[in-house]
Each structure stands twice: as structure tokens, then as C-alpha cells.
Amino acid sequence: MSTWRGDDRSVSGAAARVSGAASPPVRMRDALLRNTAFRAGLVLVGLLVTLALLGPIVARHDPYTSDFVGGITSENLPVGPSAEYWLGTDRIFRDVFARLATGARISLAIGIAATAIATCVGTVVGVLAGWYEGRALDTVLMRLVDVGLAFPFLLIVMALGAALDRTTATTILLTLGLTGWLGVARMVRAKTLQVRNLDFVVAARALGQSTWRILAKHVLPNVAGPVVVIATLLVAQMILAESVLSYLGAGISPPTPTWGHMLLEGQDYLTAAPWISGAPAAAILVAVLGFNLLGDGLRDVLDPRKT
Amino acid sequence: MSSTRARPDRRAIALAAALATSTLACSRELPAPIPAASPDDAEPRRGGVLDLATFGDLRALDPANVSDGMAPQILETIFAGLVDYDADGKIQPDIAERWVVEDGGKTFRFFLRPNVRFHDGEEVTADDVKRSVVRALHPSAPNPYSPYYASIVGYADLAAKKTDELVGVEVEGKYVVTFRLTEPDATFLYVLAMLPLRPVCKSAGDRYSDTWHPCGAGPFKLPPDGWQRGHTLTVVRHEGYFRPGLPYLDAVRWTFHQNPSSQTLRFLRGELDVIKDLSAADLLRFQADARWKPFGEYDAERQILGEAMNVRTPPFDNVEIRRAVAKAIDREALQKVRAANLRATNQVVPPGVFGYDPTLEGQRYDYEGALEHMRRAGYPYDPVTKTGGWPHVVPYTVYKMGLQDFTGQVLKQQLERIGIRIELRVVNYPTFIALRGRRDASPFGPGFWMNDYPDAMSFLEPLFHSKSIADEDSSNWSFYSNPRVDELLDQAHRELDDDRRKKLYSEVQRILVDDAPWAFTQNYRFYTQRQAYVRGHRTHPMWVHDLTRTWIDRAAGSVAGRSILSERSFAALLGTSRAAAPARSPREGR
Numbered sequence: 059m060s061t062w063r064g065d066d067r068s069v070s071g072a073a074a075r076v077s078g079a080a081s082p083p084v085r086m087r088d089a090l091l092r093n094t095a096f097r098a099g100l101v102l103v104g105l106l107v108t109l110a111l112l113g114p115i116v117a118r119h120d121p122y123t124s125d126f127v128g129g130i131t132s133e134n135l136p137v138g139p140s141a142e143y144w145l146g147t148d149r150i151f152r153d154v155f156a157r158l159a160t161g162a163r164i165s166l167a168i169g170i171a172a173t174a175i176a177t178c179v180g181t182v183v184g185v186l187a188g189w190y191e192g193r194a195l196d197t198v199l200m201r202l203v204d205v206g207l208a209f210p211f212l213l214i215v216m217a218l219g220a221a222l223d224r225t226t227a228t229t230i231l232l233t234l235g236l237t238g239w240l241g242v243a244r245m246v247r248a249k250t251l252q253v254r255n256l257d258f259v260v261a262a263r264a265l266g267q268s269t270w271r272i273l274a275k276h277v278l279p280n281v282a283g284p285v286v287v288i289a290t291l292l293v294a295q296m297i298l299a300e301s302v303l304s305y306l307g308a309g310i311s312p313p314t315p316t317w318g319h320m321l322l323e324g325q326d327y328l329t330a331a332p333w334i335s336g337a338p339a340a341a342i343l344v345a346v347l348g349f350n351l352l353g354d355g356l357r358d359v360l361d362p363r364k365t
Numbered sequence: 366m367s368s369t370r371a372r373p374d375r376r377a378i379a380l381a382a383a384l385a386t387s388t389l390a391c392s393r394e395l396p397a398p399i400p401a402a403s404p405d406d407a408e409p410r411r412g413g414v415l416d417l418a419t420f421g422d423l424r425a426l427d428p429a430n431v432s433d434g435m436a437p438q439i440l441e442t443i444f445a446g447l448v449d450y451d452a453d454g455k456i457q458p459d460i461a462e463r464w465v466v467e468d469g470g471k472t473f474r475f476f477l478r479p480n481v482r483f484h485d486g487e488e489v490t491a492d493d494v495k496r497s498v499v500r501a502l503h504p505s506a507p508n509p510y511s512p513y514y515a516s517i518v519g520y521a522d523l524a525a526k527k528t529d530e531l532v533g534v535e536v537e538g539k540y541v542v543t544f545r546l547t548e549p550d551a552t553f554l555y556v557l558a559m560l561p562l563r564p565v566c567k568s569a570g571d572r573y574s575d576t577w578h579p580c581g582a583g584p585f586k587l588p589p590d591g592w593q594r595g596h597t598l599t600v601v602r603h604e605g606y607f608r609p610g611l612p613y614l615d616a617v618r619w620t621f622h623q624n625p626s627s628q629t630l631r632f633l634r635g636e637l638d639v640i641k642d643l644s645a646a647d648l649l650r651f652q653a654d655a656r657w658k659p660f661g662e663y664d665a666e667r668q669i670l671g672e673a674m675n676v677r678t679p680p681f682d683n684v685e686i687r688r689a690v691a692k693a694i695d696r697e698a699l700q701k702v703r704a705a706n707l708r709a710t711n712q713v714v715p716p717g718v719f720g721y722d723p724t725l726e727g728q729r730y731d732y733e734g735a736l737e738h739m740r741r742a743g744y745p746y747d748p749v750t751k752t753g754g755w756p757h758v759v760p761y762t763v764y765k766m767g768l769q770d771f772t773g774q775v776l777k778q779q780l781e782r783i784g785i786r787i788e789l790r791v792v793n794y795p796t797f798i799a800l801r802g803r804r805d806a807s808p809f810g811p812g813f814w815m816n817d818y819p820d821a822m823s824f825l826e827p828l829f830h831s832k833s834i835a836d837e838d839s840s841n842w843s844f845y846s847n848p849r850v851d852e853l854l855d856q857a858h859r860e861l862d863d864d865r866r867k868k869l870y871s872e873v874q875r876i877l878v879d880d881a882p883w884a885f886t887q888n889y890r891f892y893t894q895r896q897a898y899v900r901g902h903r904t905h906p907m908w909v910h911d912l913t914r915t916w917i918d919r920a921a922g923s924v925a926g927r928s929i930l931s932e933r934s935f936a937a938l939l940g941t942s943r944a945a946a947p948a949r950s951p952r953e954g955r
Contacts, residue, residue, distance in 0.1 A: 124775055126698045133649055134704035150702055150771050224790055307765040311789045313774045323771075326625070330646030 089359045096355020102348030106341075110166050113159020118142065121156035121315050129153070136331045146333040149323050157315035158337050164310070165317055165345065168231045169297040175235025176296075177242055177289045184246025185277055189269070191251055200247070206240045212302060219308035227310055230303065234296050242288055249281040256280075283360040287353055294349035301342050317342050395654050398897040399635050402920040409901055413917030414616045416637050417910075418623040422595060426579045426587070428563045429501040429508045435619075437560060438909040442600050442617060443484075444563040444581035445607075447475050447494065447542075448554055454665065454717070454819030454906040456554045460489055460564065460582060460607070470549030470861045473557075477540040482605035483566045484586035491542040495534045496571060497564045499523070502531060506573035510817070513556040516546040549859045551866055555818035584612040584913045595621060613901070613916035632894070638917070639895040639902060641909065648705040651894050661894045665717030665906035666708065668889040669824060670769075672776065673812030673842040676882055678805055680755045680785070681843075685742035687881035691728040692735035693783045694776065696886050702771050707887040712874050713824050715888045717906055719863070720821025720870040728878050728885055735783045746784030754784015761787040762810040764797035769811035772887075802838040812842050812883050819906055821870040822857065829877060830854050843882035850876055 090096050119125065129151035131137055136147040145154035183203075187196040206214070218233045219225055253259060254277070262272050303309035304318025312319060317338035324334025403410075421435045428444050431437060447461040458464075461475040481489040501508050502517075504526055514520060518533030533545045546553060566580035579587050585600035592598045599618040606612065623631070625644045632640040643651065651657045674681035674690065681687050696709035711727025714720045739746050739754065746754035763773045770791065777787050787809065792800070800807040816823035827833050831846035850873055857869040877883075893904050898919040905911040 122778070124698075124778060126701060130701060133653055134701050135646065135649060150775055224788075307791060307793075311791050312770065313777060313789070326644040327646045328626075330650065 086359065090355060093355040093358055095351045095358065099348050099351030099353070099355055102344050103352055106162060106166065106345055106348060109159050109341075110162035113162060114156065117153060117156035117159055118144075119153035119156050121153060121160045122313055124151045125153075126151060136327070136334065138331070139333060145337045146331065148320070148334050149327060149331075154320075154333060154337050157320060158317075158341055161315040161317045161320060161338065162341065164227060164314065165297050165300060165341075168227060168234065168300045169293045169345075169349075172231045172234035172238060172296040172300075173289050173292045175232070176238035176292060177285060178239075179236070180239035180242025181246050181278075181281070181285055183239065183243040185250050185273055185281065187243065188247040188250025189254060189273060189277070191247075191254075196247075199243070203240045203243050206237070207244075211237065212299065215299065215303060216306065216308050219303060225308065225310055227314070230300060230310055234299055238292060238296065238299075242285070242292070245284060245288060246281050249284055250277055253277050253280045287357040287360060290349055290353035290356055294346045294353070297345045297349070298342065301338075395650055395657060396633055397656050398660060399919065401898045401900060401918040403918050407900075407918065409613050409914070409916045410918065411613050411916070412615050413613075413919070414618055415614050415639065415899070415912065415915060415917065416618050416620070417639055418620040418628045418631065418637050418642070420622065420624055420628075420642050422621045423592075423598065425575065426592065426598075427573070427575070427577065428497075428560045428565065428581075429506040429573050430575070431560050432507070432509060435621075437907070439598060439600070439619065440560050440563075441583065441908040442585040442912055443579055443583045443587055444560065444565070445481070445583045446558055446560070446563040447477075448558045450558050450819065450905070450907045452903055452905060452911060454719070456558055460494075466861070468545075470551070470859070471546045473544045473546070473553060474537070475542050475544075477542070478607060479540055481582055481607040482603075483564075483582050484580045484603055484605070485566050485568065486605065487567060489564050489582050490539050491536040492539075493564045493567070494542045495531075495536050496567075497569070498534050498562050499529070499531045500565065500569060500571055500573060501561045503529070503572060508561055508573075510556075510559065510561045513552075513559070513817070514562070516548060516550040516553065518545045518547055549861055551858060551861050552818065552820055552822050555820050555823075559818060582607070584608070585614075585617060597621065608913065612913045614912065617912055632896070635896065638899050639893060639910065641891055641893045643892060643894065645703045645705060648892055648894075652705060652892075657894065660897055660899075661892055662904050664891040664893065664904045664909070665819075666715040666888040666890050667717045667819065667906060668813060668815045669710070669713055669715055669885060670707070670772075670811065670813045670887040670889055671883040671885040673801070673810060673883050674881070675805070675808045675842075675844055677844045678808040680742075680744075680757075680759065681808060683742050684880060685738045686744070686755065686785070687884075688879075689735045689738035689742065689783055690780065690785065691878075691881040691884040692731040692738065693779055693785075694884050694886055695730045695779055697730070698779075699772055699775055699886055702775060703768060705892060706890055708890060710885055710888045711878070712885055713828070713877055713883075714821040714870065714874065715816075715824075718816055718819050718821060718824070720825075720867055722867075722871045722874060725871060725874055725878070727874075728881065732782070739783055744784065748782060755786070759785060759787045759809050760790050760807070762790045762792060762797060762800050762807045764794045765791050767794075767811075769813075773811065799837075801842050802835070802840070804834075804836045804839065804844060810842075813889070821867075821874075822854070825850075825870065825873055825877075826854055826858075829873075829882065845880070845882035847876065847880065 114121070125147065128142060129137055129147035136149060136151060137143055138146045140146070143153055143155065145158060148154050148157065183199050187199040190196045214237050215233055218237070219230070222229050259272060259276050262276055300309060300316065301318035301321070304316040305322050307322070309318055310316050320338040321335050324331065327334050419435055421433065423433050423435050423439065425432060426436065426439065428440055431440065446459050448456050448464070449459040451457040460477055460481050462478045464473055464475045466473055477489065477491060477494070483489060500506060502511050502514055502520065502523060504524055511524065517531065519531045520533065522528045523531050535543045535545070537543055544553070564582060568580055569577050578589070584603055584606045586603045587600050591600060597618055597620050599616055601616040602612055602614065625642045625647070628637060628640050628642055629644070629647045631637045651661055672690065672694070674687050676682060676687070700707045700709045711729055712722065712725050714722070736746060736748070744753065744755050761773055761777070763769050773789050777789065780787055797810070801810055814824055814828055827840040829841060829845050829850055831841070831851050833839065833841040834844055834846060853869050853873045857866050860866040860869060893910070895902050898917060900916050900918045901914040903911045
């Protein structure tokens with residue numbers, strides 16, 4: 059597991075035409091919908107969002123309550139999938155579907171919120187560092203990024219998780235968000251370096267526009283495309299990171315259902331009750347695949363080299 | 366960019382693929398046990414290697430430093446004691462063929478069997494017994510059990526480093542050794558049967574050293590390369606063992622760091638002969654299969670599981686709240702979390718231990734009663750409106766991935782029904798242990814205790830006597846202090862008469878049931894599954910297995926599953942062939 063670390067190659071060559079690459083909304087929508095990866099990603103993510111939004115409402119049981127009567131077999135094992143329990147019950151006889159759906163809300167919320175934090179921080183840092191290239195601010199920020207990237211991402215996250223007295227959804231998303239911006243910052247800096255020297259930016263400076271105005275009006279809109287692509291991919295990574303943390307026991311404490319912890323809870327029962335681990339494993343797969351395909355599609359369309 | 370991005374995909378796909386394959390690979394139907402070669406009434410045959418595995422590891426192999434959970438079952442095969450526990454946990458003669466108790470229980474005189482041999486061939490004498498005792502109790506030895514022997518005259522001076530001599534142990538002849546105690550001690554024979562004071566060879570010297578190669582007088586000995594640290598440990602038959610013709614096995618080999626699933630797969634392939642670390646689901650599969658059930662056996666129940674409440678911190682400083690908790694727990698439901706190993710209980714002492722009282726009413730699930738106790742405590746709870754109860758969230762400290770991780774989640778549901786809201790704080794095991802034993806650090810958490818010797822004192826004193834309270838590493842986890850309990854336990858400690866001692870234990874248990882420093886909930890039973898060709902094997906209440914009478918009865922063609930490499934390296938270690946040979950006396954074998 060590693061987060062996306064930024065890669066200058068992603069934007070090289072795109073610089074010259076970047077300002078003219080934005081398609082009108084309709085043409086862009088059509089291009090996206092023609093893209094197979096994007097469509098597949100959209101379907102998978104749509105499934106996931108539906109599960110998260112409607113799942114807990116339509117679930118027949120409470121995700122936190124054990125059923126020692128209907129959720130257990132005569133051999134004291136969890137019951138398998140049935141009309142009553144759509145995905146069977148777990149080790150302590152709770153509804154796996156209800157837990158999976160509640161877990162989807164948590165995973166999506168953490169994935170999206172952590173990505174939002176990482177993207178915002180990364181963009182601000184990247185734009186500032188790129189604009190002030192070679193100055194003290196750039197040096198300090200980029201050395202900070204280098205140091206951060208030198209650590210394995212999960213190691214930092216786990217160390218933070220272990221240092222906290224107790225872990226909640228908020229601490230996890232802050233931990234992921236505040237450690238996940240490094241790659242974004244590096245990518246945005248590279249992009250800003252290119253945009254900064256383009257004619258229209260030079261013109262704006264010559265006309266005496268303030269730095270903040272130039273950054274907001276000209277630089278940010280021109281780095282937005284790649285940032286959207288990175289952010290989409292980052293959601294998948296955040297969901298995976300949250301699952302890994304929960305699986306390793308450094309995530310949100312039970313009984314809150316998280317996919318990673320559900321995976322862990324079922325592993326001793328793989329032979330007797332494969333649905334306990336199978337359901338969250340499939341959900342993680344769908345989530346990661348879906349967001350990656352979505353990101354792929356977006357990149358294909360937004361990347362001027364391909365248009 | 367694509368190379369970096371592909372990484373999570375591959376991992377996720379690999380994870381799902383691994384799950385899918387393992388699910389498919391593990392058929393729900395178990396293969397049949399590998400049959401025994403001879404009829405049921407066949408005479409035991411010598412030869413063969415017994416393969417065992419464990420998920421744990423071993424740091425030391427010395428009676429004076431028993432600190433790992435794995436150590437006792439291995440040490441027991443290497444070191445014989447003056448006395449030992451039989452299969453029912455009763456004291457039986459071992460190196461000492463008999464003993465007399467004099468002076469109202471203050472003097473124990475042991476008469477050693479002549480011609481008992483250490484693994485190095487030397488005879489075990491009274492001098493060796495005394496040397497081994499002083500070595501194990503000397504403050505230079507990292508012996509966690511030393512305080513158990515504090516009643517030996519002169520122990521205090523030895524422990525305080527005032528002298529290197531232990532005057533309470535006297536050599537009265539080549540084969541006679543006497544222990545003098547400061548006061549009568551009903552547990553003395555029990556603690557003597559434990560591992561720490563077992564005689565060690567002269568090579569052990571007078572003081573503990575962690576470089577000593579283990580050498581004792583037990584049925585098996587450790588060959589020079591027998592312990593591959595972190596991997597395997599192999600002991601081979603001690604041909605000079607004092608019980609003629611025993612043991613039957615050529616050797617016993619333990620493999621470390623094997624997770625339960627791998628152990629089960631290896632066991633089913635015939636690579637392991639006996640398995641104990643079964644996952645809950647696998648255990649149920651073995652028990653549900655009529656072909657396997659005859660070769661499975663439960664250990665004696667000797668563990669208590671419960672919920673320890675710190676009586677010094679709110680809300681558990683209020684006895685009514687503690688009583689409410691004790692009555693709110695539906696033990697029958699909780700048991701189903703690991704039905705094959707747990708058995709609901711109502712008292713401290715497990716059924717497999719002297720002092721268990723079947724007539725005790727004990728703590729029982731009584732929902733209405735629990736609500737009544739909440740009312741009396743001043744925190745009434747209304748189950749209809751779900752209002753009232755204890756107004757604060759109570760942290761419940763639990764360690765990662767343990768059984769209590771699951772029972773704790775059920776406990777949370779059950780206590781919410783009486784208005785006590787707990788929050789699981791999941792920490793790693795060392796942190797858990799540190800917090801549980803630290804004064805005022807944790808108000809609530811799972812309690813569990815396994816006895817060191819099969820007598821109620823091994824539970825009651827460490828868990829509930831006020832002398833077991835300490836600022837750090839307190840074994841009295843609820844910091845419970847009751848002068849009446851202390852007095853009864855001290856009296857029981859001096860009481861040599863079993864009936865009278867049992868009555869004292871019952872009285873202590875009645876007080877504890879009512880005062881509820883713990884909610885006593887379950888006993889844990891280990892289940893041992895063996896292959897059909899493993900004969901004469903018995904579980905042991907203290908040592909997991911009794912391996913001295915175990916023998917292998919496997920047809921020659923059925924060893925195909927075993928790795929040829931390990932067979933060869935094993936034969937090299939032993940210097941023998943692995944072919945089973947007819948039983949013969951140890952003398953002939955030398």
C-alpha cells in the first residue's frame with residue numbers, strides 16, 4: 059500500500075496547450091461518457107454510493123445488535139445468506155449486510171473527507187511552492203515534502219494512530235488527510251511552474267494584478283484538471299488505507315463496522331463462514347477499482363495529449 | 366503515472382483472489398483421520414516422532430525462568446520433580462517415592478528413589494535437590510514464582526541477599542531431603558510439583574545462567590542442536606529414565622510460530638500428530654464430524670474469564686452497580702461467541718480445580734434484578750424510553766484480536782440494556798497488561814486467570830487478597846480489599862484438611878459473588894485433536910499433554926505427507942532410524 063506520490067511526467071508536454079484544453083461542458087460530458095473506463099467506474103462507484111445511502115435504510119436488522127436466536131445455527135455458527143440475512147451473520151451474529159452498508163458510509167465518508175483535506179492542503183502548498191520557486195518558502199515546503207515522502211505512508215499513519223489515546227472516525231480521517239497531501243503538493247508545484255511562465259500569466263503580472271488574484275484567477279483553474287484526476291485516485295487509496303488500518307487493529311474501535319475490521323473478524327471463519335470476510339473484501343475491491351477506473355477515465359479526457 | 370497508480374489495484378485484486386482461493390481450497394468436508402495400524406488392544410510400541418506445533422515461541426528453557434506460556438509443557442518433558450500432578454491434578458510421587466508430613470504441616474520429609482539418573486548419567490541425590498532449590502530461589506535467578514516458596518525457613522534472608530544459604534532445606538542422607546516451613550502451608554506440595562524447584566544437572570551450577578544447556582531427569586532430553594530458536598525444538602528419549610520402558614516415543618518435536626489455520630492444514634496432511642491451537646470454526650468442524658470426534662478431548666477447565674471492575678473508580682466503587690453488571694450479563698448468550706471453548710459459570714473457581722463448589726448459587730443472569738440494583742445505586746434506567754442509567758461513558762480496555770474483542774462487543778450490547786454505556790478501547794497486549802495492573806488506570810476490562818496449581822488458592826489469593834494489590838503489576842485487578850476475605854484465605858492457606866479448606870473457599874466465594882469485584886462469566890476449555898494413529902495420548906490438567914505413555918501406531922506407507930527433508934535432518938539429529946521398533950527396556954536400548 060502506498061499513496062500516490064506525485065509524478066512530474068504526468069503533466070510534461072501538456073503545458074503549452076493547457077489553457078486551451080478545457081472543452082465546453084457538453085463536449086466534455088460526451089467525451090467522458092464515451093470512455094469505457096469512466097463508465098465502468100461510474101457504475102461501480104454508483105453501486106457503492108447506493109449501498110451507502112440506501113443500505114442502512116433497507117437493511118432488516120441493526121448493524122450493532124447480535125441475534126442469538128435467528129442469526130445462529132444449531133452448531134453455534136453464523137447463519138449463511140438467506141432472505142432474513144441477505145449476506146449472513148458475522149462472528150457475533152450481527153447482520154453482515156447492515157454492517158457492510160454502514161461500513162460503506164464510513165469508508166466513503168473517510169475516503170472523500172480525507173481526500174478533500176489532502177487535496178486542499180496539497181494544492182495550497184504546491185501552488186505556493188511553485189509560484190515562489192527557489193525562494194525560502196519553496197525550499198522549506200519541498201524539503202518537508204521530501205522528508206514526508208521518505209517515510210512509508212502506512213508507517214506514519216500507524217504511528218499516529220498508535221500515539222493517539224483513542225481512534226475515532228475523525229482522528230482517522232485527519233490522520234489520513236494530513237499525511238496524504240505530500241504527493242499532491244509535489245504534482246501541483248510542477249504544474250504551477252509550467253503555468254507561471256505562460257503568456258497570459260506573464261501578461262497579468264505586467265498589467266499589475268496582485269499575486270493572490272493571479273493565483274486564484276489564472277493558476278488554480280489551470281491546475282484543477284490534474285488535481286481532479288489525482289483526487290479521484292486518492293479516494294481509492296484513502297479507502298484502502300482506512301481498511302488496512304482497521305484490519306491491523308489501528309483503525310476505528312469496534313463495534314463500529316469498518317470493512318477492514320470485518321475482514322479481520324472473519325478470517326478465522328474462512329472455511330466455515332466465508333461470507334464474513336468475503337463481503338467486505340468484495341466491497342473494498344469494488345471501491346478501489348471503481349475510483350481508479352473513474353480516475354483513469356477523467357485523466358484520459360482531461361489529458362490534452364489524448365484529445 | 367500508471368505504474369504508481371497500478372499498485373493499489375494489484376493489491377486489492379490479490380487480496381480478493383487470495384480470499385477466493387482459500388475459500389475454494391478449503392472444502393467444508395474434512396478428510397478422514399489417518400487410521401491406526403494395529404487393533405485397539407495392541408501393546409504399545411516404541412519408536413516414532415510426535416510432531417506438535419504452536420503459534421507461540423519460547424525465550425528460555427530453564428525451570429528457574431518459566432516465563433512463556435509454551436514453556437511448561439516442554440519443561441515438563443525434560444525435568445522431573447520430587448512430586449508431580451497426576452492426570453486428575455492430584456499430587457503423585459515422582460523422583461521422591463514417598464514423603465512424610467510432620468510438625469503439624471511445617472515439615473515435609475522426602476525419600477528419593479535410588480538410581481534416578483539425570484540426562485548426563487549422574488544419579489539424582491538429596492544434594493542435587495537442595496542445590497537446585499537454592500539456585501532457583503536465589504535472587505540472581507529471574508524466577509517469577511519465587512514468592513510461592515516464601516514459607517520455606519530462611520527464604521526471606523536468601524531473597525534479601527543476606528545469605529546464600531537456605532537453612533529450611535536440609536540434606537539428611539543421600540536420598541533424604543527435608544523442607545521446613547515457617548507455618549503450615551496447604552499449598553506446599555502443589556507449588557513443589559510446579560516446575561521451578563525441579564532438580565537440574567550439576568552442569569547448571571549453583572547460580573542461574575542463561576547459557577546453560579537444559580539437563581534434568583525427565584523422560585526426554587534436549588540434544589545439543591535440539592533447539593533451533595524461533596523454529597523448532599526437539600527432545601529425544603532419555604534412555605536412563607527411571608520408569609522402566611518409558612517413554613515410548615523416540616522424540617517429540619515442536620514447531621513454533623504456526624498460525625492455527627496452517628496448523629489445521631498440516632494436521633490434516635498428517636504432518637502434525639496432535640493439534641491444540643484450533644480456530645473456533647475448525648474446532649466445531651472436528652467436533653461435528655463423527656470420524657474425528659473419538660480422537661478429540663477437552664482439557665480440565667482451569668481458566669476463569671470474567672469482567673473485572675476496579676472497585677476504586679466510579680461507577681464501580683458503588684457495589685450496587687457491580688451487582689447490576691453481574692446480573693445483566695447473559696452468560697449463555699456470551700458463551701455462544703466461542704461455543705466450543707467457553708462454558709458459562711457462576712463462580713471464581715473452575716470445575717477442574719479443587720475448591721469448585723457445585724452447590725454455590727453464584728452469579729446469574731437476572732435482567733429485572735439488574736435494573737433493581739441500578740435503582741438502588743441511584744441511577745434508575747427505563748428500558749422503554751431508554752433513559753437514565755449511569756450518565757457517563759465507561760471505557761472498557763481490551764486487547765486487539767483477543768477473544769475479549771468479541772465478547773466485549775456483546776457485553777456492550779448487554780450493559781446498554783441496563784443503562785451502562787461502555788466504549789471499547791482497543792490496545793495491544795502489553796499495554797493492556799500494564800493498564801490492568803496499574804492502580805486507577807482502567808475502571809473496567811476483561812479479567813482472565815489460569816491456575817498455576819490445581820487448587821482454588823491459585824485463583825483466590827492472586828485475584829482477591831489485598832496483599833496482591835500493588836501500584837504496578839497488581840494481580841488483584843479489581844483492587845478489591847476485604848479484611849474478611851484476607852482472613853479466610855490466610856486461614857485456608859494454613860489448613861491442611863481438605864474438607865475444612867474447601868469450606869473456607871466456599872465462604873470466600875460467597876462473599877465474592879455478592880461483592881462482585883468481577884462478574885464471573887465463563888470457563889475456557891482447550892480442545893485437543895489427535896490423529897487416530899496417536900495412541901496412549903492424554904491431555905493433562907497442568908502440562909497440556911502427558912507424553913510419557915504416548916506412542917505412534919502409523920502404517921509404514923502413510924508417512925507420505927511429511928517432508929522428506931525434515932525426516933532426513935531429523936534422523937541425523939537422532940542418529941537413529943525412524944522405523945518403529947518393538948518395546949524394550951531402556952537398559953537394552955543403551
